[in-house]
Amino acid sequence: GSNLLELLTPKQLDIELDDSWVRAVCGARQWGKTTWSACAHARNAIPGATSLAVAPTVTKARDLLKPGVEWLNKECGAGIVYRAGDWQYVMPNGGIVQLLGMSTMREAEKIRGYTPPFITL
Numbered sequence: 770g771s772n773l774l775e776l777l778t779p780k781q782l783d784i785e786l787d788d789s790w791v792r793a794v795c796g797a798r799q800w801g802k803t804t805w806s807a808c809a810h811a812r813n814a815i816p817g818a819t820s821l822a823v824a825p826t827v828t829k830a831r832d833l834l835k836p837g838v839e840w841l842n843k844e845c846g847a848g849i850v851y852r853a854g855d856w857q858y859v860m861p862n863g864g865i866v867q868l869l870g871m872s873t874m875r876e877a878e879k880i881r882g883y884t885p886p887f888i889t890l
Contacts, residue, residue, distance in 0.1 A: 773808045776844060781805040785812070806889050807837025811847055813887040814864025819857075820887035821880065826870035827856050834858065834868065834889075 777785060781801050784794055785808065796802050810820060824830035831851075838858055841847040848861040856868040867885075871877050 772845065773812055773841070773847075776841070777801075777805065777808060781808070785809055803833060803837040804840060805837075807834060807841050807849075810834070810858070810866045810887065810889065811841060811849065811860055814860035814862055814866070815886050816863040818886050819865040819867050821869055821885045821889070822858075822866050823869045823871050823888065823890045825872045827868050828870075830868040830870060831856065834866070 774782060774785065778801055781804065784792055784805055794800075794802055794805065806822070810822065814820065822830045822834050824833055835851075838847075838849050838851070842849055850859045851857070852859060858866040858868070860866070869876065869879065
């Protein structure tokens, strides 16, 4: 929700509040990409809908999102739960973030025709 905005730095806040359909974030190490990504998924979660966090492998997708989610749970009691067997994060409102690897065409085919409400790559 909106209280998550208070946790973001000014540059992260600029990205989060940008109303563009596509946003590209190119930042060096320690820029805040992981924290922003976790906040963005939490803020944009829609009850009953599945968003996507995509990386070259499913374990990399988990590894990229995990520190941000843990930080949110610690800092503001976000209540985000990880379902290891399903490779998912479940938001308190029932929204789901499905972790996916997408390094092959076969993996890309898994989401053909699916239009998620929010995606991070």
